[in-house]
Amino acid sequence: MSYFAELRPKNVSDVVAIVQSARAQRRPLYAYSTGLNWGYGSKAPVVEGCTPVDLSGMNQIVNADKVSITNPVALIEPGVTQAQLYQFLQEKCPGLYFNVCGAASATSLIGNALDRGVGYLGPRRDDLFALEIVTGTGQVLKTGFRRLGESSPLATCHPFGLGPMLDGMFFQSNFGIVTSACFKLLPRPPVQVGVSLALRHESDLGRFIDVLAQLKRERVMGGVTHIGNKARTRSSLMYGVSNYLETQCGMTGAALEAGAAGALAIIAPNEWTSLGGIAGTGRQVRAALAEVKARTGKLARMMVVDDFRLDLGYRVLHPLRFVPWLRANAAAIAAVRPLHGLASGKPTDAPVDNLLWKFGRPDLPAPRLDESNCGMLFISPALPMDGDFVTGFIKAMTSVAREHGHELYITINIETESSMVAVTNLLFDRSVSTELDRAKRCADALYACITAHKLEVYRARADMMGSVVDPYSDYWQTVRHLKSVFDPDNIISPGRYNIAD
Ligand SMILES: Cc1cc2nc3c(=O)[nH]c(=O)nc-3n(C[C@H](O)[C@H](O)[C@H](O)COP(=O)(O)OP(=O)(O)OC[C@H]3O[C@@H](n4cnc5c(N)ncnc54)[C@H](O)[C@@H]3O)c2cc1C
Incomplete structure (x- = not known):
């Protein structure tokens, strides 16, 4: 370029x-x-x-x-x-x-x-x-x-x-x-808590989604409930866990790597884990939590997260960190704290720090992520609010990714009251040209899978606009006509969600 x-x-x-x-x-x-x-x-x-x-x-x-x-x-x-x-x-x-x-x-x-x-x-x-x-x-x-x-x-x-x-x-x-x-x-509501639900059996994913979708429609959990797969959950926690083990437990090298893997196996053993938020007065929150527990109890293990519980848990577990199980949980608290802050309106760099750490550049501040070798491609379909359909479709995407030697990082976001989005990305080392090519081929194949199911991404990458925008379709022709009203000479961001000319 x-x-x-x-x-x-x-x-x-x-x-x-x-x-x-x-x-x-x-x-x-x-x-x-x-x-x-x-x-x-x-x-x-x-x-x-x-x-x-x-x-x-x-x-x-x-x-x-x-x-x-x-x-x-x-x-x-x-x-x-x-x-x-x-x-x-x-x-x-x-x-x-x-x-x-x-x-x-x-x-x-x-x-x-x-x-x-x-x-x-x-x-x-x-x-x-x-x-x-x-x-x-x-x-x-x-x-x-x-x-x-x-x-x-x-x-x-x-x-x-x-x-x-x-x-x-x-x-x-x-x-x-x-x-x-x-x-x-x-x-700001008087009480804000996070609700984490670890799905016991992967085969129940469809039912789990349907129950969480209903809780969204009824506004019991009115925010965006995130249902992450194991790859996503572990990658979100990995840096925080490793950082705790290194700085608080003095672990280094292979021991640190093994310690972090062991801790993640203890704290995130399930294939799917959701994180949602409940807010309101104390009484409203208690009633909503009881409702969530009653509806999901047979499917998932529930954990309620708030600042008080995190502080208390850390104060109890940290001094006992010589016991591996307790150490793993203290590390989990350290890793979860900034992520929990998101639901209560506190921005964090933690998810980007995770990537910088994974790609060997923990020294870089988050805004400089592009200076690392972290290659990332989002390919995120919008989906109907239908647990069985979503489960089948995620299986299809996972199998396409596997054919290209990729693992998918997926969070199914219950985003609106009638639809959801599977925020999905590929991760690769972009300094290796073969890795970049393989990731692009995989992303193209995933997009083909999405359109074959008559679905669409909710948001497109710059490099995929040519596939997303069909210059011959009536729809995109109309968009182009509208564009010419506001920008007759196509000066602003040509090709972005529009015909490139
Ligand atoms: C670890 C990680 C976590 C992420 N989490 C999230 C998340 O939770 N939610 C999420 O949505 N995204 C997420 N992202 C994706 C992305 O980083 C964010 O969406 C980010 O906010 C976009 O960058 P920006 O705000 O700088 O927007 P920009 O890059 O400035 O803009 C985004 C697009 O809008 C257009 N645009 C911007 N400003 C204007 C303007 N003033 N007028 C006209 N057009 C304009 C630009 O041309 C560009 O195409 C994540 C990415 C990573 C790596």
């Missing part, structure tokens, strides 16, 4: 000037918020020759002085990160929190939401409204009631506006560059 020097606008006027100049020169742009779209292409544009537009310098919480419990909306620019919003709320309004996702603290809220990323409480798409966009003609367009002007009392509170909702046009599209948007904040 050829690259031009990155452009770094500081405000919306800079973005307008960039777009107008690019249009005059017929030079395509590729805009990103923080560019940490790992597993989907990171900062890579879909077609060659784009000038990168790095929006990370536009990082104001524009209405900082107006955010409050009674006004739970942050008007943010694209460079605002999870860590920044978290810090801001901790200092200014700790009674509010937000839908945090498992990517690093330095990832954006707007870029993630625009690519329809998923947080622990639900799809990020639902968090964003009232966008300000610079279209491919340089027009500044405001959606919802922001069109009435920023001084309108409705500008940042009523998400729908009047007439057709244009917001949806700018998610997973290339119709414009989003320069600010409203992001929903939430009142």
Whole structure:
């Protein structure tokens, strides 16, 4: 790929000037918020020759002085990160929190939401409204009631506006560059607990999914319940466990490796384990936990996780770490703590640190993941809420991956009340060209398996847009027509969820 020097606008006027100049020169742009779209292409544009537009310098919480419990909306620019919003709320309004996702603290809220990323409480798409966009003609367009002007009392509170909702046009599209948007904040509930359920028999996966889906529909567990396979669960815990054994138990080398493997065998022995959240008043949470236990008790072993239990468990187990079983559980607590924080709105780098550790670069900070040899390709189908169907389909994907010598890292996310997504990735050493080729072949075969079942991915990698977008289909032709309204010269992110030309 050829690259031009990155452009770094500081405000919306800079973005307008960039777009107008690019249009005059017929030079395509590729805009990103923080560019940490790992597993989907990171900062890579879909077609060659784009000038990168790095929006990370536009990082104001524009209405900082107006955010409050009674006004739970942050008007943010694209460079605002999870860590920044978290810090801001901790200092200014700790009674509010937000839908945090498992990517690093330095990832954006707007870029993630625009690519329809998923947080622990639900799809990020639902968090964003009232966008300000610079279209491919340089027009500044405001959606919802922001069109009435920023001084309108409705500008940042009523998400729908009047007439057709244009917001949806700018998610997973290339119709414009989003320069600010409203992001929903939430009142922090008095009690928040995590619920982990370890499925006893793999053969019960379909029934397990159906029960968890019903708990979601009934809003007993209203967030996104994650059902991880063993590869995913163990890889999420591996770094935390190893780090504990190394720093707290003095293990090194082969003993450390064996100790970590042994600990994982004790704490994560099951093929499928779910993690969900319950929040509310003490009484609501107790009632919901009883309901979950009653419905899943025959299928799974339940564990409730909250800060108090984690602290207590650690205080009891850590001093007894000379006993292998107790040591394994103390290590598990150390590993689970940052992941549990996600459900209560605290961003973490732990999942990325796991990858950096696995690929021998624990020295790198999370935002520099792309400097390691970690190769990652996401290939994540959206799925119907049907346990038997999902189980059969996961088997089909696993067998395709096996034919290519790959293990799949899968989390089945119960994302909406009527559908789910199997967030699935391949991991490989990208410094070895044969490994990269093998992973790409495997990803292509998995995509063929997805489409053969008349399914689709929920989000596409930059390198697969050519397969996803069929230039001859009526649907994508219509999308192209709409694009020409906002960006007649195809200046912005050509080929991204659109016909490349
Ligand atoms: C270990 C790990 C865990 C992860 N966990 C999650 C997770 O829990 N949930 C999740 O959703 N993802 C997850 N990811 C994937 C990914 O890293 C995140 O989605 C991340 O937030 C995307 O990067 P970003 O925020 O920098 O977005 P960007 O890279 O800035 O943008 C994403 C896309 O949107 C477009 N875009 C961005 N900003 C604009 C704009 N202002 N106007 C127009 N278009 C724009 C970009 O062109 C790009 O294609 C994970 C990845 C890893 C490696």
